[in-house]
Amino acid sequence: MLWDIVGVILFVAFACWVCVMVSWTIWTSRIDVDDRGVRWKGGKEEGAMTWDEIGSLVLDGTTVGLVEKASAKIRSLPFVSRPLYRELSQRLNPLKPGEEEILFPASTNVKR
Numbered sequence: 001m002l003w004d005i006v007g008v009i010l011f012v013a014f015a016c017w018v019c020v021m022v023s024w025t026i027w028t029s030r031i032d033v034d035d036r037g038v039r040w041k042g043g044k045e046e047g048a049m050t051w052d053e054i055g056s057l058v059l060d061g062t063t064v065g066l067v068e069k070a071s072a073k074i075r076s077l078p079f080v081s082r083p084l085y086r087e088l089s090q091r092l093n094p095l096k097p098g099e100e101e102i103l104f105p106a107s108t109n110v111k112r
Helices: 002-028 082-091 097-103
Strands: 030-033 037-042 045-050 054-060 063-068 074-076
Touching: 030 082, 054 074, 054 097
Parallel strands: none
Antiparallel strands: 030 037, 037 045, 054 063, 063 074
């Protein structure tokens, strides 16, 4: 009986820790786009690329990634929003319509 209670307490503590870590990562995520390029931070991961280093925009799972011209390596952004995608697609070639549909399903395409 005692071990059941200890197990439940440990499980709840672990679940709370996971929630705090996920919340912290989301709360601290940031992407800046300006004339120099794109800078991002998501939790402990961060990166930056100038416009000259970026070859294209690519769908990467449920977010977008920036393709490095020199290595063709995909650098995933921590999140994507409509205003962010709009800004990136004005500076780089936009994704194909089917890929945009994956990011922003028709049921949520109220206003672009």
